[in-house]
Amino acid sequence: METLLGHRTIRKYQDKDVPDGLLKDLVNAGTRASNTGNMQLYSVIVTRSDEKKARLSPLHFNQPMVKTAPVVLTICLDLNRYSKWCRINNADAGVDNLLWLMNGTVDSMLFAQNICIAAESAGLGICYLGTTLYNAPEIIAVLDLPKGVIPVTAITLGYPAEVPPLTDRLPLDAVIHQETYKDYSDAEIRALYRDKEELESSRKFVAENNKENLAQVYAGVRYKKADSEFFSAKLRTLFEEQGFL
Amino acid sequence: METLLGHRTIRKYQDKDVPDGLLKDLVNAGTRASNTGNMQLYSVIVTRSDEKKARLSPLHFNQPMVKTAPVVLTICLDLNRYSKWCRINNADAGVDNLLWLMNGTVDSMLFAQNICIAAESAGLGICYLGTTLYNAPEIIAVLDLPKGVIPVTAITLGYPAEVPPLTDRLPLDAVIHQETYKDYSDAEIRALYRDKEELESSRKFVAENNKENLAQVYAGVRYKKADSEFFSAKLRTLFEEQGFL
Numbered sequence: 024m025e026t027l028l029g030h031r032t033i034r035k036y037q038d039k040d041v042p043d044g045l046l047k048d049l050v051n052a053g054t055r056a057s058n059t060g061n062m063q064l065y066s067v068i069v070t071r072s073d074e075k076k077a078r079l080s081p082l083h084f085n086q087p088m089v090k091t092a093p094v095v096l097t098i099c100l101d102l103n104r105y106s107k108w109c110r111i112n113n114a115d116a117g118v119d120n121l122l123w124l125m126n127g128t129v130d131s132m133l134f135a136q137n138i139c140i141a142a143e144s145a146g147l148g149i150c151y152l153g154t155t156l157y158n159a160p161e162i163i164a165v166l167d168l169p170k171g172v173i174p175v176t177a178i179t180l181g182y183p184a185e186v187p188p189l190t191d192r193l194p195l196d197a198v199i200h201q202e203t204y205k206d207y208s209d210a211e212i213r214a215l216y217r218d219k220e221e222l223e224s225s226r227k228f229v230a231e232n233n234k235e236n237l238a239q240v241y242a243g244v245r246y247k248k249a250d251s252e253f254f255s256a257k258l259r260t261l262f263e264e265q266g267f268l
Numbered sequence: 269m270e271t272l273l274g275h276r277t278i279r280k281y282q283d284k285d286v287p288d289g290l291l292k293d294l295v296n297a298g299t300r301a302s303n304t305g306n307m308q309l310y311s312v313i314v315t316r317s318d319e320k321k322a323r324l325s326p327l328h329f330n331q332p333m334v335k336t337a338p339v340v341l342t343i344c345l346d347l348n349r350y351s352k353w354c355r356i357n358n359a360d361a362g363v364d365n366l367l368w369l370m371n372g373t374v375d376s377m378l379f380a381q382n383i384c385i386a387a388e389s390a391g392l393g394i395c396y397l398g399t400t401l402y403n404a405p406e407i408i409a410v411l412d413l414p415k416g417v418i419p420v421t422a423i424t425l426g427y428p429a430e431v432p433p434l435t436d437r438l439p440l441d442a443v444i445h446q447e448t449y450k451d452y453s454d455a456e457i458r459a460l461y462r463d464k465e466e467l468e469s470s471r472k473f474v475a476e477n478n479k480e481n482l483a484q485v486y487a488g489v490r491y492k493k494a495d496s497e498f499f500s501a502k503l504r505t506l507f508e509e510q511g512f513l
Contacts, residue, residue: 024293024297024386024389024390027297027300027301027382027385027386028296028297028300030300030301030302032302047440047444050440050443050444051273051440052269052272052273053443054437054438054440054443055272055273055275055434055437056272056275056381057275057277057384057394057395057396059398060398060486060490060491061435061436061437062486063437063438063442063443065443066443066444066445066449067443067444067445068445068446068447068448068449069444069445069446069447070447071446071447072447075447075448099449101443103451103452104442104452104457104460105486107452107454107457108457108460108461108483109483109486109487111454111457111458111483112480112481112482112483112484113480113481113483113484114481114483114484114486114487114488115487115488115493116487116493117487117491117492117493117494117496117497118496120496120497120500121500121503121504121507122401122402122496122499122500122503123496123500125373125401125420125503126398126401128370128373128374128377129373129377129398129401129420129421132373132374132377132378132381133377133380133381133396134443135378136301136377136378136381136382137272137381137385139302140272140382140385141269141272144269145269149302150302151302151378153304153305153371153374156367156370156371156374157367166445166447166448166449167448167449168449169449169451172449175370175374176374189300190306191306192299192300192306192308193299193308195292195295195296195299197308197349198295198298198299198308198310198311198312198346198379199292199295199311199312199314200311200312200313200314200411201313201314201316202313202314202315202316202317202320202411203313203411203412204311204313204344204411204412204413204414204417206348206414207348207349207352209352209356212349212352212353212356213356215349215353216353235357235358236357236358236359237357238353238354238356238357238358238359239357239358239359241305241307241350241354241359242354242359242360242361242362243359243360245305246305246362247362248360248361248362249362251362251363251365251367251368252362252365254367255365255366255367255368258366258367258370259366259513262366268504268513
């Protein structure tokens with residue numbers, strides 16, 4: 024519980040390697056997570072080489088951790104292994120569809136989060152790279168992923184060289200609903216986001232970006248609609264080409 | 269780490285409630301998980317009432333835990349809250365697309381897994397309900413979920429009344445790839461799945477279902493292609509109706 028509550032995203036790492044035995048222990052902890060029908064629809068690609076990091080780096084928009092962390096783990100949904108097992112046993116896996124795309128995504132994220140918690144409990148630090156889905160086709164090429172294997176997230180891993188403050192969260196009431204979903208009035212939304220908006224860092228973002236408020240920074244600068252539509256189209260093409268859509 | 273390695277799916281619960289304060293602590297631990305841009309694209313619906321459990325039960329194919337667990341948590345990706353915050357601030361969230369559907373799925377699964385680990389570290393037991401995606405439209409109706417809120421998984425929660433054995437996993441080498449994906453030869457697949465196939469429980473499944481091997485039980489009985497295609501079509505309609513596809 025202490026590990027969960029103390030989670031910080033670590034972007035600066037010590038110049039100290041993560042031993043392979045420890046890494047295996049972390050991945051083993053990952054595999055103990057619940058998964059769909061115990062079919063383990065995931066794989067992890069371990070990147071330690073400078074050459075691969077250099078190729079992955081621009082695909083993660085040059086976030087420096089990709090090159091400075093000793094290890095990058097690319098977490099993939101993997102329907103290839105299960106499909107092959109079915110094929111050589113004269114069975115039709117039947118996983119070329121949206122349900123299994125989602126099952127694989129769920130499995131791989133529970134696997135990923137267990138790895139991260141195991142890492143933090145061993146004194147390591149992690150940073151998730153949400154950029155993975157943006158450039159999934161290019162990452163597939165760099166890591167030689169076959170059909171049915173799609174990178175969903177990536178994690179940089181290493182011994183922390185910083186202890187950043189805990190980041191803010193919405194009040195707990197924002198995310199809990201009793202029995203049915205209680206939709207939010209405008210006033211409730213304003214109340215739930217007030218503390219976030221009044222953070223010093225938020226005020227700074229708003230001023231620096233010359234916007235009226237924090238939501239405009241999020242929607243107009245950090246996560247622009249046009250960008251989301253561009254990357255969605257890429258993702259859709261990938262899913263269609265692989266038969267999931 | 270001990271909690272992670274000791275995970276068992278619990279399907280039988282003591283007749284003992286989960287106090288609301290404890291439940292809030294678990295959800296709070298959930299919110300400490302990493303998430304996309306700290307936008308917390310998730311909500312959890314807490315089901316304690318017999319009436320709601322009775323309505324959810326058939327949607328989870330009458331798995332008994334839905335009625336016998338004191339609490340069912342339905343974990344949803346939630347783009348509604350963020351969108352409303354943007355709208356009242358004259359910003360266009362731009363989340364009606366596939367990228368954000370995936371971002372929300374990722375966020376909600378990291379949130380879910382933290383809740384489960386917190387629960388287990390507090391002596392509770394959990395069972396994920398992968399059936400949630402099968403009947404998402406009907407669950408949306410039961411829980412009054414607005415547009416932009418989609419149930420991705422559900423968790424039954426309570427004090428364990430059983431200690432089942434640890435379930436098997438593939439050898440660790442099956443899921444780890446160094447630098448690039450090393451695709452599996454038929455012989456490698458056979459070797460990786462051999463222990464699973466030789467389990468007493470697997471042999472029993474094969475015999476009971478009158479199949480030649482375990483893969484045929486998985487693909488032909490437990491997870492039939494026709495069923496997956498049926499539920500995929502439902503899911504696709506839901507995603508299209510909500511503007512994600």
